[in-house]
Amino acid sequence: MSFSLQRLRAWWRAFRASRRGRRAIRAGRAALLAAVVAYFLYRFSQIGWAQVWRALPEQPLYYAILGVMYVLYPVGDAVVYGRVWRGASVQGCLPASFRKRILNQDLLSFSGEVYFYDWARRRVPQPGGVLWRTIKDNLIVTSVVSIGTASLILAVSLLVVPADLLQELQNTRAFYAAAGFVVLALGAGAAVRFRRALLSVTPAALGLMLGVHAARFTAGRVLQVVQWEVVVPEASLQTWLVLLSLLVLTSRIPFVPASDLV
Structure with missing residues (x-):
C-alpha cells in the first residue's frame, strides 16, 4: 500500500511539473471557476432574477x-x-x-x-x-x-x-x-x-x-x-x-x- 502511494505521489509530482500537467491544472482551475459561476446562476434562476434584484438592500x-x-x-x-x-x-x-x-x-x-x-x-x-x-x-x-x-x-x-x-x-x-x-x-x-x-x-x-x-x-x-x-x-x-x-x-x-x- 505504501509502495503504491509512493508511486502515485511520484507520478503526481512528475505530472504537475510537466507542460501537459500544468495545462491540465490550469484547465481544471478554470473548469472549477466555471462550475461555481454556473451553480450560482442556477440557484439564482430558481429563485428568480427579478425577485433577487428587488430583495437587494438599498x-x-x-x-x-x-x-x-x-x-x-x-x-x-x-x-x-x-x-x-x-x-x-x-x-x-x-x-x-x-x-x-x-x-x-x-x-x-x-x-x-x-x-x-x-x-x-x-x-x-x-x-x-x-x-x-x-x-x-x-x-x-x-x-x-x-x-x-x-x-x-x-x-x-x-x-x-x-x-x-x-x-x-x-x-x-x-x-x-x-x-x-x-x-x-x-x-x-x-x-x-x-x-x-x-x-x-x-x-x-x-x-x-x-x-x-x-x-x-x-x-x-x-x-x-x-x-x-x-x-x-x-x-x-x-x-x-x-x-x-x-x-x-x-x-x-x-x-x-x-x-x-x-
Whole structure:
C-alpha cells in the first residue's frame, strides 16, 4: 500500500511539473471557476432574477459591513498560518486564504482546506504531514470556538425573553441555561484533558488560534446582527440572536454546498 502511494505521489509530482500537467491544472482551475459561476446562476434562476434584484438592500451601510465581514475570515486564517508555519508569512498566505474562503462558503465545505493544503505543499517549506496537521488543528479550534459561540448566543437569547413570556419560561430558561453551561464546561474540560491526543500544535500556536478565532467570530457575529438591524430595524434582538445561532450551527454542517443559500 505504501509502495503504491509512493508511486502515485511520484507520478503526481512528475505530472504537475510537466507542460501537459500544468495545462491540465490550469484547465481544471478554470473548469472549477466555471462550475461555481454556473451553480450560482442556477440557484439564482430558481429563485428568480427579478425577485433577487428587488430583495437587494438599498442601504449602503449594509454592503460596507458585508465587505468587512468577508475580509475577517481570510485575514484571520492568514494570521494563523503565517505565524504558525515556519517559512510562511501573513502576506503570502492571504491570497490563498481568500480562495479557501470562497471554496468553503460558496462551493463545498472543506474543499477550501484541500485547496489550501495543495497550495501550502508548493509554497511553504514544511513537510506535508506538518502542514496537514496544522490545517486539521485549525479546523478543530475553529469548530470549538464557533459551537461555543452558538451556545453562548443561545444562552443570551434565553436571557432576553419578552416580559410576557418571562413567568411562563422562567423554570425552563434556567434549566436550559444551566444545561448549556454544563455542556460547555464538560466540553472545555475534555478538550483540555485530551488536547495532546487531538492537537499537534504547540501551546503558543494553540493560544494564537484560539485568540484569533475568538476575536474574528465575536467581531463577525456582532457585525452580522448590525447588518440585519440596518435592513430590518423592527425585528427584536432575540430574533436576531436565535437566527444567528442557527446560522453558526448550520455553517458547521460538513459538505453542504453554499450553506447560506440552503
